[in-house]
Amino acid sequence: MRSFETSGLAALCAVCVLYPALAMAEIQADVVYTNGKIYTLDRKSSVVSAVAVLDGRFLTIGSGASVKPYIGPKTKVIDLAGAPVVPGLNDSHIHTVWAGEDAVRVQLLDVKTVADALARIKAFAATRKPGEWILGGTWLPNSQLAEHRYLTAAEIDSVAPNNPVALPGHVSSFNSAAMKIASVDRNTQSPDGGVIEKDDAGNPTGVFQELASRLVTQHIPAPSQDELEERYLLAMKVANAYGLTSVLDPGLVPPNIRVLQRLMLTHRMTLRYSVMYKPDFNASQERWAEATNGIGISSGSGNEWLRIDAIGEMPVDGGMTYRTAFTRDAYPGDPNYHGVAAMAAEHVNSNVSIGNKNDWRFSIHAVGDAAIDRVLDAYEAASKEKSIVGRRFSIEHGSLIRRDQLERMKKLGVILQLQNAFLWEKGPTIERNLGKDVAHRVIPNRMAIDILGINNVSSGTDFQGNLMNPWTNIYLAVTRKDSKGNVYGADQAITREEALRLYTVSGAYGTFEEAIKGPIEPGKLADMVVLDRDYFTVPVEQIKDIKPVQTIVGGDIVYHR
Numbered sequence: 001m002r003s004f005e006t007s008g009l010a011a012l013c014a015v016c017v018l019y020p021a022l023a024m025a026e027i028q029a030d031v032v033y034t035n036g037k038i039y040t041l042d043r044k045s046s047v048v049s050a051v052a053v054l055d056g057r058f059l060t061i062g063s064g065a066s067v068k069p070y071i072g073p074k075t076k077v078i079d080l081a082g083a084p085v086v087p088g089l090n091d092s093h094i095h096t097v098w099a100g101e102d103a104v105r106v107q108l109l110d111v112k113t114v115a116d117a118l119a120r121i122k123a124f125a126a127t128r129k130p131g132e133w134i135l136g137g138t139w140l141p142n143s144q145l146a147e148h149r150y151l152t153a154a155e156i157d158s159v160a161p162n163n164p165v166a167l168p169g170h171v172s173s174f175n176s177a178a179m180k181i182a183s184v185d186r187n188t189q190s191p192d193g194g195v196i197e198k199d200d201a202g203n204p205t206g207v208f209q210e211l212a213s214r215l216v217t218q219h220i221p222a223p224s225q226d227e228l229e230e231r232y233l234l235a236m237k238v239a240n241a242y243g244l245t246s247v248l249d250p251g252l253v254p255p256n257i258r259v260l261q262r263l264m265l266t267h268r269m270t271l272r273y274s275v276m277y278k279p280d281f282n283a284s285q286e287r288w289a290e291a292t293n294g295i296g297i298s299s300g301s302g303n304e305w306l307r308i309d310a311i312g313e314m315p316v317d318g319g320m321t322y323r324t325a326f327t328r329d330a331y332p333g334d335p336n337y338h339g340v341a342a343m344a345a346e347h348v349n350s351n352v353s354i355g356n357k358n359d360w361r362f363s364i365h366a367v368g369d370a371a372i373d374r375v376l377d378a379y380e381a382a383s384k385e386k387s388i389v390g391r392r393f394s395i396e397h398g399s400l401i402r403r404d405q406l407e408r409m410k411k412l413g414v415i416l417q418l419q420n421a422f423l424w425e426k427g428p429t430i431e432r433n434l435g436k437d438v439a440h441r442v443i444p445n446r447m448a449i450d451i452l453g454i455n456n457v458s459s460g461t462d463f464q465g466n467l468m469n470p471w472t473n474i475y476l477a478v479t480r481k482d483s484k485g486n487v488y489g490a491d492q493a494i495t496r497e498e499a500l501r502l503y504t505v506s507g508a509y510g511t512f513e514e515a516i517k518g519p520i521e522p523g524k525l526a527d528m529v530v531l532d533r534d535y536f537t538v539p540v541e542q543i544k545d546i547k548p549v550q551t552i553v554g555g556d557i558v559y560h561r
Helices: 009-018 020-026 064-070 097-104 114-125 153-159 176-181 211-217 225-241 254-265 285-293 345-357 369-385 403-412 422-434 445-452 470-479 496-502 505-510 540-545
Strands: 031-034 037-039 050-054 057-062 076-079 084-087 089-091 165-167 171-174 194-198 204-210 244-252 272-277 306-315 362-366 394-397 415-418 457-459 528-531 548-553 556-560
Touching (some): 050 064, 089 505, 153 176, 153 204, 171 211, 176 211, 225 548, 225 556, 254 306, 285 345, 306 345, 345 369, 362 369, 369 394, 403 415, 403 445, 415 505, 422 470, 445 457, 445 496, 457 496, 457 505, 470 496, 470 540, 496 505
Parallel strands (some): 031 076, 037 084
Antiparallel strands (some): 031 050, 050 057, 084 528, 165 171, 171 204, 194 204, 528 548, 548 556
Protein backbone atom coordinates (compact mmCIF):
# COMPACT_ATOMS: atom_id res chain seq x y z
CA MET A 1 0.00 0.00 0.00
CA ARG A 2 1.07 3.57 -0.57
CA SER A 3 2.42 5.80 2.13
CA PHE A 4 -0.09 7.58 4.33
CA GLU A 5 1.86 10.82 3.90
CA THR A 6 0.18 13.77 2.17
CA SER A 7 0.46 13.42 -1.60
CA GLY A 8 1.60 16.08 -4.03
CA LEU A 9 -1.58 15.82 -6.07
CA ALA A 10 -2.90 19.21 -4.95
CA ALA A 11 0.21 20.91 -6.25
CA LEU A 12 0.02 18.99 -9.50
CA CYS A 13 -3.62 19.96 -9.96
CA ALA A 14 -2.63 23.61 -9.50
CA VAL A 15 -0.09 23.17 -12.30
CA CYS A 16 -2.81 21.66 -14.48
CA VAL A 17 -4.94 24.78 -14.04
CA LEU A 18 -2.16 27.31 -14.71
CA TYR A 19 -0.25 25.49 -17.44
CA PRO A 20 -2.49 22.77 -18.85
CA ALA A 21 -0.35 21.86 -21.87
CA LEU A 22 2.87 21.68 -19.87
CA ALA A 23 1.21 19.78 -17.05
CA MET A 24 -0.26 17.15 -19.32
CA ALA A 25 3.13 16.61 -20.91
CA GLU A 26 4.89 16.16 -17.59
CA ILE A 27 2.33 14.37 -15.41
CA GLN A 28 2.15 10.62 -15.71
CA ALA A 29 -0.51 8.67 -13.86
CA ASP A 30 0.53 5.73 -11.74
CA VAL A 31 -2.40 3.70 -13.03
CA VAL A 32 -5.26 4.20 -15.46
CA TYR A 33 -8.48 2.22 -15.39
CA THR A 34 -10.27 2.37 -18.70
CA ASN A 35 -13.20 0.89 -20.64
CA GLY A 36 -15.51 0.62 -17.62
CA LYS A 37 -18.97 1.80 -16.64
CA ILE A 38 -18.00 3.94 -13.68
CA TYR A 39 -20.79 5.35 -11.51
CA THR A 40 -19.15 8.35 -9.82
CA LEU A 41 -21.96 9.38 -7.44
CA ASP A 42 -20.83 12.97 -7.86
CA ARG A 43 -23.43 15.72 -7.60
CA LYS A 44 -24.53 15.10 -11.17
CA SER A 45 -24.52 11.31 -10.79
CA SER A 46 -22.12 11.20 -13.73
CA VAL A 47 -21.15 7.95 -15.41
CA VAL A 48 -17.68 7.82 -17.01
CA SER A 49 -15.57 5.15 -18.63
CA ALA A 50 -12.05 5.88 -17.35
CA VAL A 51 -10.07 7.27 -14.42
CA ALA A 52 -6.42 8.15 -13.95
CA VAL A 53 -4.79 7.78 -10.53
CA LEU A 54 -1.71 9.53 -9.14
CA ASP A 55 -0.36 9.25 -5.60
CA GLY A 56 -3.43 7.32 -4.48
CA ARG A 57 -5.95 9.90 -5.68
CA PHE A 58 -8.04 10.40 -8.78
CA LEU A 59 -6.09 12.67 -11.13
CA THR A 60 -8.82 12.91 -13.72
CA ILE A 61 -12.00 11.08 -14.72
CA GLY A 62 -13.85 10.91 -18.00
CA SER A 63 -13.39 9.03 -21.27
CA GLY A 64 -10.54 6.96 -22.57
CA ALA A 65 -9.46 9.96 -24.62
CA SER A 66 -9.42 12.26 -21.59
CA VAL A 67 -7.06 10.01 -19.60
CA LYS A 68 -4.79 9.16 -22.55
CA PRO A 69 -2.52 12.24 -22.09
CA TYR A 70 -1.62 11.00 -18.61
CA ILE A 71 -0.45 7.57 -19.78
CA GLY A 72 3.34 7.40 -19.79
CA PRO A 73 5.98 4.66 -20.01
CA LYS A 74 5.55 3.79 -16.32
CA THR A 75 1.75 4.03 -16.19
CA LYS A 76 -0.07 0.77 -15.53
CA VAL A 77 -3.17 0.54 -17.74
CA ILE A 78 -6.00 -1.77 -16.66
CA ASP A 79 -8.83 -2.58 -19.06
CA LEU A 80 -12.07 -3.02 -17.13
CA ALA A 81 -13.68 -4.75 -20.13
CA GLY A 82 -16.96 -2.91 -19.66
CA ALA A 83 -17.36 -3.90 -16.00
CA PRO A 84 -19.49 -1.71 -13.70
CA VAL A 85 -17.64 0.27 -11.03
CA VAL A 86 -18.93 2.10 -7.94
CA PRO A 87 -17.15 4.17 -5.28
CA GLY A 88 -15.51 2.27 -2.45
CA LEU A 89 -18.02 1.19 0.17
CA ASN A 90 -17.94 2.63 3.68
CA ASP A 91 -19.57 0.67 6.51
CA SER A 92 -20.49 3.29 9.11
CA HIS A 93 -20.84 0.86 12.02
CA ILE A 94 -18.76 -2.30 12.07
CA HIS A 95 -16.66 -4.12 14.65
CA THR A 96 -14.03 -5.33 12.20
CA VAL A 97 -11.74 -7.20 14.56
CA TRP A 98 -14.39 -9.87 14.95
CA ALA A 99 -13.72 -11.00 11.38
CA GLY A 100 -10.21 -11.85 12.58
CA GLU A 101 -11.36 -13.12 15.96
CA ASP A 102 -13.69 -15.61 14.28
CA ALA A 103 -10.65 -17.52 13.02
CA VAL A 104 -9.72 -18.46 16.60
CA ARG A 105 -13.23 -18.92 18.01
CA VAL A 106 -15.80 -21.69 17.83
CA GLN A 107 -17.90 -21.07 14.71
CA LEU A 108 -21.64 -21.10 15.38
CA LEU A 109 -23.12 -18.88 12.69
CA ASP A 110 -24.41 -21.78 10.60
CA VAL A 111 -25.88 -23.96 13.36
CA LYS A 112 -29.66 -24.30 13.36
CA THR A 113 -30.51 -25.91 16.71
CA VAL A 114 -29.32 -25.99 20.30
CA ALA A 115 -28.10 -29.55 19.73
CA ASP A 116 -26.06 -28.44 16.71
CA ALA A 117 -24.48 -25.62 18.73
CA LEU A 118 -23.55 -27.94 21.59
CA ALA A 119 -22.03 -30.46 19.19
CA ARG A 120 -19.91 -27.73 17.63
CA ILE A 121 -18.71 -26.53 21.06
CA LYS A 122 -17.89 -30.12 22.08
CA ALA A 123 -15.78 -30.67 18.98
CA PHE A 124 -13.95 -27.39 19.51
CA ALA A 125 -13.33 -28.15 23.19
CA ALA A 126 -11.59 -31.37 22.17
CA THR A 127 -8.91 -29.23 20.48
CA ARG A 128 -8.22 -27.13 23.59
CA LYS A 129 -6.27 -27.76 26.77
CA PRO A 130 -8.21 -28.00 30.05
CA GLY A 131 -8.64 -24.56 31.59
CA GLU A 132 -8.14 -22.74 28.28
CA TRP A 133 -10.89 -20.24 27.46
CA ILE A 134 -13.26 -21.12 24.63
CA LEU A 135 -14.85 -18.08 22.99
CA GLY A 136 -17.80 -18.01 20.65
CA GLY A 137 -17.65 -16.30 17.29
CA THR A 138 -20.33 -14.38 15.47
CA TRP A 139 -23.81 -15.85 15.82
CA LEU A 140 -27.46 -14.84 16.32
CA PRO A 141 -28.96 -17.51 18.61
CA ASN A 142 -32.37 -15.99 19.22
CA SER A 143 -32.84 -15.59 15.47
CA GLN A 144 -30.98 -18.50 13.88
CA LEU A 145 -31.80 -21.34 16.29
CA ALA A 146 -35.06 -23.21 15.93
CA GLU A 147 -35.53 -22.83 19.69
CA HIS A 148 -35.04 -19.01 19.51
CA ARG A 149 -33.09 -18.89 22.76
CA TYR A 150 -29.64 -18.79 24.32
CA LEU A 151 -27.57 -21.69 25.66
CA THR A 152 -27.55 -22.22 29.41
CA ALA A 153 -24.57 -22.96 31.62
CA ALA A 154 -25.81 -26.49 32.26
CA GLU A 155 -26.01 -27.20 28.54
CA ILE A 156 -22.52 -25.86 27.86
CA ASP A 157 -21.16 -27.73 30.90
CA SER A 158 -22.40 -30.98 29.38
CA VAL A 159 -20.06 -30.62 26.39
CA ALA A 160 -17.21 -28.49 27.78
CA PRO A 161 -16.88 -29.18 31.52
CA ASN A 162 -13.14 -28.54 31.70
CA ASN A 163 -12.94 -25.15 29.98
CA PRO A 164 -14.42 -21.74 30.73
CA VAL A 165 -16.76 -20.91 27.83
CA ALA A 166 -18.01 -17.47 26.81
CA LEU A 167 -20.44 -16.88 23.96
CA PRO A 168 -20.53 -13.07 24.06
CA GLY A 169 -23.05 -10.62 22.67
CA HIS A 170 -25.65 -8.15 23.90
CA VAL A 171 -27.00 -11.28 25.55
CA SER A 172 -24.20 -13.68 26.46
CA SER A 173 -24.01 -17.30 27.53
CA PHE A 174 -21.37 -18.58 29.98
CA ASN A 175 -20.75 -21.99 31.50
CA SER A 176 -20.14 -22.75 35.16
CA ALA A 177 -16.35 -22.63 34.83
CA ALA A 178 -16.50 -19.12 33.41
CA MET A 179 -18.87 -17.93 36.13
CA LYS A 180 -16.65 -19.50 38.80
CA ILE A 181 -13.63 -17.56 37.55
CA ALA A 182 -15.71 -14.38 37.81
CA SER A 183 -17.03 -15.36 41.28
CA VAL A 184 -20.61 -15.11 40.04
CA ASP A 185 -23.07 -17.18 42.04
CA ARG A 186 -26.60 -17.05 43.45
CA ASN A 187 -25.63 -14.11 45.67
CA THR A 188 -24.39 -11.93 42.80
CA GLN A 189 -26.77 -9.08 42.05
CA SER A 190 -27.50 -7.77 38.56
CA PRO A 191 -25.56 -4.56 37.88
CA ASP A 192 -27.12 -1.35 36.63
CA GLY A 193 -27.79 -1.68 32.91
CA GLY A 194 -27.74 -5.47 32.88
CA VAL A 195 -29.48 -8.62 34.07
CA ILE A 196 -28.15 -11.94 35.38
CA GLU A 197 -30.90 -14.40 34.55
CA LYS A 198 -31.64 -16.84 37.38
CA ASP A 199 -33.71 -19.99 37.66
CA ASP A 200 -36.54 -20.62 40.10
CA ALA A 201 -34.04 -21.68 42.77
CA GLY A 202 -32.16 -18.39 42.41
CA ASN A 203 -29.08 -19.78 40.65
CA PRO A 204 -27.59 -18.06 37.57
CA THR A 205 -28.64 -19.80 34.37
CA GLY A 206 -25.55 -18.66 32.50
CA VAL A 207 -27.49 -16.14 30.40
CA PHE A 208 -26.42 -12.53 31.01
CA GLN A 209 -28.03 -9.46 29.44
CA GLU A 210 -26.17 -6.32 28.37
CA LEU A 211 -23.75 -4.85 30.96
CA ALA A 212 -24.04 -7.89 33.23
CA SER A 213 -21.85 -9.77 30.76
CA ARG A 214 -18.87 -7.64 31.76
CA LEU A 215 -18.79 -9.35 35.15
CA VAL A 216 -17.40 -12.36 33.29
CA THR A 217 -15.84 -11.00 30.10
CA GLN A 218 -13.44 -8.79 32.06
CA HIS A 219 -11.70 -11.99 33.17
CA ILE A 220 -11.02 -13.23 29.62
CA PRO A 221 -7.28 -12.84 28.87
CA ALA A 222 -6.63 -10.06 26.38
CA PRO A 223 -4.83 -11.00 23.14
CA SER A 224 -1.25 -9.82 22.72
CA GLN A 225 -0.44 -6.91 20.41
CA ASP A 226 0.95 -9.33 17.83
CA GLU A 227 -2.20 -11.46 17.99
CA LEU A 228 -4.38 -8.37 17.59
CA GLU A 229 -2.30 -7.27 14.63
CA GLU A 230 -2.85 -10.56 12.83
CA ARG A 231 -6.58 -10.41 13.53
CA TYR A 232 -6.90 -6.91 12.12
CA LEU A 233 -4.93 -7.87 9.01
CA LEU A 234 -7.28 -10.80 8.45
CA ALA A 235 -10.32 -8.61 9.14
CA MET A 236 -9.18 -6.13 6.49
CA LYS A 237 -8.95 -8.90 3.91
CA VAL A 238 -12.48 -10.07 4.74
CA ALA A 239 -13.81 -6.51 4.50
CA ASN A 240 -12.02 -5.85 1.20
CA ALA A 241 -13.58 -9.00 -0.27
CA TYR A 242 -17.01 -7.42 0.28
CA GLY A 243 -16.00 -4.18 -1.43
CA LEU A 244 -15.33 -2.23 1.74
CA THR A 245 -12.62 0.41 1.48
CA SER A 246 -13.47 2.42 4.61
CA VAL A 247 -15.08 1.69 7.96
CA LEU A 248 -16.24 3.44 11.09
CA ASP A 249 -15.26 1.09 13.91
CA PRO A 250 -16.96 1.95 17.23
CA GLY A 251 -15.86 1.43 20.79
CA LEU A 252 -12.12 0.79 20.44
CA VAL A 253 -9.89 0.75 23.49
CA PRO A 254 -6.27 2.00 23.39
CA PRO A 255 -4.62 -1.41 22.64
CA ASN A 256 -6.75 -1.78 19.48
CA ILE A 257 -6.04 1.77 18.35
CA ARG A 258 -2.34 1.22 19.00
CA VAL A 259 -2.32 -1.88 16.78
CA LEU A 260 -4.02 0.00 13.96
CA GLN A 261 -1.43 2.74 14.32
CA ARG A 262 1.34 0.14 14.00
CA LEU A 263 -0.23 -1.19 10.82
CA MET A 264 -0.58 2.34 9.45
CA LEU A 265 3.03 3.27 10.19
CA THR A 266 4.26 0.12 8.48
CA HIS A 267 2.02 0.73 5.45
CA ARG A 268 0.08 -2.52 5.81
CA MET A 269 -3.46 -1.17 5.89
CA THR A 270 -5.82 -2.06 3.06
CA LEU A 271 -8.83 -0.51 4.76
CA ARG A 272 -9.31 3.06 5.94
CA TYR A 273 -10.35 3.36 9.57
CA SER A 274 -12.28 6.02 11.40
CA VAL A 275 -12.47 4.81 14.98
CA MET A 276 -14.48 5.68 18.04
CA TYR A 277 -12.53 5.90 21.27
CA LYS A 278 -13.98 4.01 24.23
CA PRO A 279 -13.01 5.32 27.67
CA ASP A 280 -14.59 3.77 30.74
CA PHE A 281 -18.15 5.02 30.37
CA ASN A 282 -18.89 4.29 34.02
CA ALA A 283 -15.92 6.25 35.38
CA SER A 284 -16.31 9.01 37.94
CA GLN A 285 -16.51 12.58 36.66
CA GLU A 286 -12.87 13.15 37.64
CA ARG A 287 -11.64 10.04 35.81
CA TRP A 288 -13.86 10.82 32.84
CA ALA A 289 -12.38 14.30 32.59
CA GLU A 290 -8.90 12.77 32.62
CA ALA A 291 -9.85 10.24 29.93
CA THR A 292 -11.31 12.89 27.61
CA ASN A 293 -8.70 15.58 28.16
CA GLY A 294 -5.50 14.02 29.46
CA ILE A 295 -4.65 12.00 26.34
CA GLY A 296 -4.07 15.21 24.40
CA ILE A 297 -6.14 14.41 21.31
CA SER A 298 -9.80 14.68 20.40
CA SER A 299 -12.16 14.14 17.49
CA GLY A 300 -10.56 14.71 14.11
CA SER A 301 -7.03 13.60 14.94
CA GLY A 302 -5.36 11.39 12.33
CA ASN A 303 -5.11 11.06 8.58
CA GLU A 304 -6.68 9.32 5.59
CA TRP A 305 -5.78 5.84 6.92
CA LEU A 306 -6.51 6.14 10.62
CA ARG A 307 -8.66 8.83 12.15
CA ILE A 308 -10.11 9.38 15.62
CA ASP A 309 -13.75 10.19 14.96
CA ALA A 310 -15.69 10.36 18.22
CA ILE A 311 -16.31 8.88 21.62
CA GLY A 312 -18.51 5.88 21.04
CA GLU A 313 -20.55 3.87 21.34
CA MET A 314 -21.64 4.70 24.87
CA PRO A 315 -24.63 2.39 25.51
CA VAL A 316 -27.86 3.94 26.72
CA ASP A 317 -29.93 0.82 26.10
CA GLY A 318 -29.81 -2.66 24.58
CA GLY A 319 -31.34 -3.92 21.35
CA MET A 320 -34.59 -4.81 19.61
CA THR A 321 -33.65 -8.42 19.05
CA TYR A 322 -32.68 -8.92 22.68
CA ARG A 323 -35.87 -7.32 24.02
CA THR A 324 -33.70 -4.76 25.82
CA ALA A 325 -34.25 -1.61 23.73
CA PHE A 326 -35.46 1.19 26.04
CA THR A 327 -38.86 2.28 24.74
CA ARG A 328 -41.50 4.91 25.42
CA ASP A 329 -44.28 2.35 25.15
CA ALA A 330 -44.37 -0.84 27.19
CA TYR A 331 -43.51 -4.11 25.48
CA PRO A 332 -46.44 -6.19 24.23
CA GLY A 333 -47.82 -8.45 26.95
CA ASP A 334 -45.91 -6.73 29.75
CA PRO A 335 -47.35 -3.31 30.69
CA ASN A 336 -44.56 -2.61 33.19
CA TYR A 337 -41.58 -3.46 30.98
CA HIS A 338 -39.90 -0.80 28.83
CA GLY A 339 -36.59 -2.53 28.13
CA VAL A 340 -33.22 -1.77 29.72
CA ALA A 341 -31.95 1.72 30.43
CA ALA A 342 -28.23 0.93 30.46
CA MET A 343 -27.16 4.32 31.81
CA ALA A 344 -28.90 6.84 34.05
CA ALA A 345 -29.83 10.17 32.47
CA GLU A 346 -27.62 12.10 34.89
CA HIS A 347 -24.60 10.03 33.93
CA VAL A 348 -25.25 10.43 30.19
CA ASN A 349 -25.59 14.19 30.66
CA SER A 350 -22.38 14.43 32.66
CA ASN A 351 -20.31 12.36 30.24
CA VAL A 352 -21.49 14.32 27.21
CA SER A 353 -21.04 17.67 28.93
CA ILE A 354 -17.45 16.98 29.99
CA GLY A 355 -16.44 15.35 26.73
CA ASN A 356 -17.99 18.13 24.67
CA LYS A 357 -16.03 20.76 26.59
CA ASN A 358 -12.88 18.77 25.78
CA ASP A 359 -13.63 18.93 22.01
CA TRP A 360 -14.97 15.41 21.61
CA ARG A 361 -17.86 14.53 19.38
CA PHE A 362 -20.16 11.77 20.59
CA SER A 363 -21.74 8.84 18.81
CA ILE A 364 -24.08 7.19 21.28
CA HIS A 365 -25.78 3.79 21.12
CA ALA A 366 -29.54 4.30 21.37
CA VAL A 367 -31.99 1.85 19.81
CA GLY A 368 -35.31 2.51 21.53
CA ASP A 369 -37.16 5.82 21.33
CA ALA A 370 -36.90 6.39 25.10
CA ALA A 371 -33.12 5.92 24.83
CA ILE A 372 -33.01 8.37 21.92
CA ASP A 373 -34.92 10.92 24.05
CA ARG A 374 -32.26 10.51 26.73
CA VAL A 375 -29.41 11.08 24.28
CA LEU A 376 -31.02 14.11 22.65
CA ASP A 377 -31.70 15.62 26.07
CA ALA A 378 -27.99 15.25 26.83
CA TYR A 379 -26.98 16.72 23.47
CA GLU A 380 -29.28 19.72 23.91
CA ALA A 381 -28.01 20.38 27.42
CA ALA A 382 -24.37 20.14 26.32
CA SER A 383 -25.01 22.41 23.35
CA LYS A 384 -26.13 25.18 25.70
CA GLU A 385 -22.66 25.04 27.28
CA LYS A 386 -20.71 24.66 24.03
CA SER A 387 -22.58 24.46 20.75
CA ILE A 388 -22.65 21.11 19.02
CA VAL A 389 -24.49 22.47 15.97
CA GLY A 390 -22.65 21.42 12.83
CA ARG A 391 -20.25 19.15 14.69
CA ARG A 392 -22.10 16.00 13.58
CA PHE A 393 -22.73 14.35 16.88
CA SER A 394 -24.62 11.15 16.07
CA ILE A 395 -27.15 8.59 17.14
CA GLU A 396 -25.89 5.06 16.60
CA HIS A 397 -28.64 2.66 15.50
CA GLY A 398 -31.73 4.78 16.20
CA SER A 399 -33.81 1.83 14.99
CA LEU A 400 -37.03 2.92 16.71
CA ILE A 401 -36.61 6.62 16.08
CA ARG A 402 -39.72 8.78 15.66
CA ARG A 403 -40.48 11.84 13.56
CA ASP A 404 -40.34 14.30 16.47
CA GLN A 405 -36.88 13.02 17.36
CA LEU A 406 -35.61 13.47 13.80
CA GLU A 407 -36.85 17.04 13.92
CA ARG A 408 -34.90 17.61 17.14
CA MET A 409 -31.82 16.13 15.52
CA LYS A 410 -32.15 18.39 12.50
CA LYS A 411 -32.06 21.51 14.70
CA LEU A 412 -28.86 20.31 16.37
CA GLY A 413 -27.18 18.97 13.24
CA VAL A 414 -27.10 15.49 14.76
CA ILE A 415 -26.62 12.70 12.21
CA LEU A 416 -28.05 9.18 12.14
CA GLN A 417 -26.18 5.94 11.49
CA LEU A 418 -28.66 3.20 10.60
CA GLN A 419 -28.21 -0.54 10.06
CA ASN A 420 -30.80 -2.09 7.78
CA ALA A 421 -29.02 -5.41 8.35
CA PHE A 422 -30.99 -5.97 11.56
CA LEU A 423 -33.97 -6.93 9.42
CA TRP A 424 -32.18 -9.56 7.33
CA GLU A 425 -32.36 -12.51 9.73
CA LYS A 426 -34.01 -10.81 12.70
CA GLY A 427 -37.21 -9.32 11.32
CA PRO A 428 -39.42 -12.07 12.81
CA THR A 429 -37.60 -11.76 16.15
CA ILE A 430 -38.21 -8.01 16.22
CA GLU A 431 -41.87 -8.64 15.43
CA ARG A 432 -42.15 -11.20 18.25
CA ASN A 433 -40.52 -8.84 20.73
CA LEU A 434 -42.15 -5.55 19.81
CA GLY A 435 -45.25 -6.37 17.79
CA LYS A 436 -46.14 -6.14 14.11
CA ASP A 437 -46.81 -2.40 14.02
CA VAL A 438 -43.43 -1.54 15.51
CA ALA A 439 -41.62 -4.03 13.25
CA HIS A 440 -42.99 -2.14 10.25
CA ARG A 441 -41.61 1.22 11.38
CA VAL A 442 -38.10 0.20 12.45
CA ILE A 443 -35.04 1.61 10.65
CA PRO A 444 -37.03 4.33 8.82
CA ASN A 445 -34.68 5.21 5.95
CA ARG A 446 -37.24 7.16 3.93
CA MET A 447 -38.39 9.34 6.81
CA ALA A 448 -34.83 9.93 8.04
CA ILE A 449 -33.55 11.02 4.63
CA ASP A 450 -36.57 13.25 4.01
CA ILE A 451 -36.12 15.07 7.32
CA LEU A 452 -32.36 15.09 7.86
CA GLY A 453 -31.14 15.07 4.27
CA ILE A 454 -29.24 12.18 2.74
CA ASN A 455 -25.78 13.36 3.82
CA ASN A 456 -26.87 13.11 7.44
CA VAL A 457 -27.92 9.45 7.23
CA SER A 458 -25.42 6.66 6.66
CA SER A 459 -25.54 2.89 6.56
CA GLY A 460 -23.64 0.04 8.19
CA THR A 461 -24.08 -3.51 9.38
CA ASP A 462 -23.06 -3.64 13.06
CA PHE A 463 -21.05 -6.75 12.28
CA GLN A 464 -20.58 -8.99 14.35
CA GLY A 465 -24.18 -8.59 15.41
CA ASN A 466 -25.19 -8.96 11.76
CA LEU A 467 -23.57 -10.25 8.60
CA MET A 468 -20.87 -8.01 7.11
CA ASN A 469 -22.14 -8.32 3.53
CA PRO A 470 -23.02 -4.78 2.38
CA TRP A 471 -25.04 -6.00 -0.59
CA THR A 472 -27.73 -7.65 1.54
CA ASN A 473 -27.80 -4.44 3.56
CA ILE A 474 -28.26 -2.33 0.42
CA TYR A 475 -30.87 -4.78 -0.90
CA LEU A 476 -32.80 -4.38 2.35
CA ALA A 477 -32.77 -0.60 2.04
CA VAL A 478 -34.21 -0.83 -1.47
CA THR A 479 -36.75 -3.64 -0.95
CA ARG A 480 -37.33 -3.88 2.84
CA LYS A 481 -37.34 -7.67 2.33
CA ASP A 482 -35.70 -9.98 4.82
CA SER A 483 -33.92 -13.24 4.00
CA LYS A 484 -37.24 -15.09 3.82
CA GLY A 485 -38.91 -12.52 1.56
CA ASN A 486 -41.00 -10.89 4.31
CA VAL A 487 -41.49 -7.16 3.76
CA TYR A 488 -41.19 -4.80 6.73
CA GLY A 489 -42.27 -1.19 6.32
CA ALA A 490 -42.47 -0.95 2.53
CA ASP A 491 -43.07 2.80 2.84
CA GLN A 492 -39.51 3.20 4.18
CA ALA A 493 -37.86 1.79 1.05
CA ILE A 494 -35.44 4.09 -0.79
CA THR A 495 -34.02 4.21 -4.32
CA ARG A 496 -30.95 2.31 -5.49
CA GLU A 497 -28.93 5.49 -5.77
CA GLU A 498 -29.94 6.63 -2.29
CA ALA A 499 -29.03 3.25 -0.82
CA LEU A 500 -25.59 3.34 -2.43
CA ARG A 501 -25.03 6.95 -1.34
CA LEU A 502 -25.72 5.94 2.28
CA TYR A 503 -22.85 3.47 1.91
CA THR A 504 -20.41 5.87 0.24
CA VAL A 505 -20.92 9.64 0.14
CA SER A 506 -22.92 9.84 3.39
CA GLY A 507 -20.44 7.66 5.23
CA ALA A 508 -17.64 10.06 4.33
CA TYR A 509 -19.73 13.05 5.41
CA GLY A 510 -20.48 11.43 8.75
CA THR A 511 -16.78 11.43 9.67
CA PHE A 512 -15.95 14.87 8.23
CA GLU A 513 -14.10 13.28 5.30
CA GLU A 514 -16.27 14.48 2.43
CA ALA A 515 -13.38 16.58 1.10
CA ILE A 516 -11.19 13.52 0.52
CA LYS A 517 -13.48 10.57 -0.22
CA GLY A 518 -16.98 9.44 -1.06
CA PRO A 519 -17.67 9.99 -4.77
CA ILE A 520 -15.27 9.30 -7.63
CA GLU A 521 -13.93 12.77 -8.38
CA PRO A 522 -10.57 14.39 -9.19
CA GLY A 523 -8.59 14.97 -6.01
CA LYS A 524 -10.50 12.36 -3.99
CA LEU A 525 -8.91 9.17 -2.70
CA ALA A 526 -8.91 6.54 -5.45
CA ASP A 527 -11.17 4.00 -3.75
CA MET A 528 -13.61 2.03 -5.89
CA VAL A 529 -15.10 -1.41 -6.46
CA VAL A 530 -15.42 -3.37 -9.70
CA LEU A 531 -18.60 -5.48 -9.61
CA ASP A 532 -19.65 -8.73 -11.23
CA ARG A 533 -22.95 -7.18 -12.36
CA ASP A 534 -24.44 -3.73 -12.78
CA TYR A 535 -26.01 -2.62 -9.51
CA PHE A 536 -28.20 -0.03 -11.23
CA THR A 537 -29.64 -2.26 -13.96
CA VAL A 538 -29.86 -5.83 -12.63
CA PRO A 539 -33.26 -7.11 -11.47
CA VAL A 540 -33.77 -5.88 -7.93
CA GLU A 541 -33.67 -9.41 -6.50
CA GLN A 542 -30.09 -9.78 -7.74
CA ILE A 543 -28.77 -6.85 -5.71
CA LYS A 544 -28.19 -9.10 -2.69
CA ASP A 545 -26.13 -11.45 -4.86
CA ILE A 546 -23.66 -8.84 -6.16
CA LYS A 547 -20.02 -9.67 -5.60
CA PRO A 548 -16.92 -7.53 -6.04
CA VAL A 549 -14.46 -8.59 -8.72
CA GLN A 550 -11.83 -6.13 -7.56
CA THR A 551 -11.58 -3.78 -4.60
CA ILE A 552 -9.28 -0.80 -5.14
CA VAL A 553 -7.90 1.36 -2.33
CA GLY A 554 -5.73 4.34 -3.18
CA GLY A 555 -5.52 3.11 -6.75
CA ASP A 556 -4.12 -0.28 -5.69
CA ILE A 557 -6.00 -3.55 -6.09
CA VAL A 558 -6.31 -4.98 -2.57
CA TYR A 559 -8.76 -7.74 -3.48
CA HIS A 560 -9.13 -9.71 -6.68
CA ARG A 561 -11.79 -12.38 -6.95
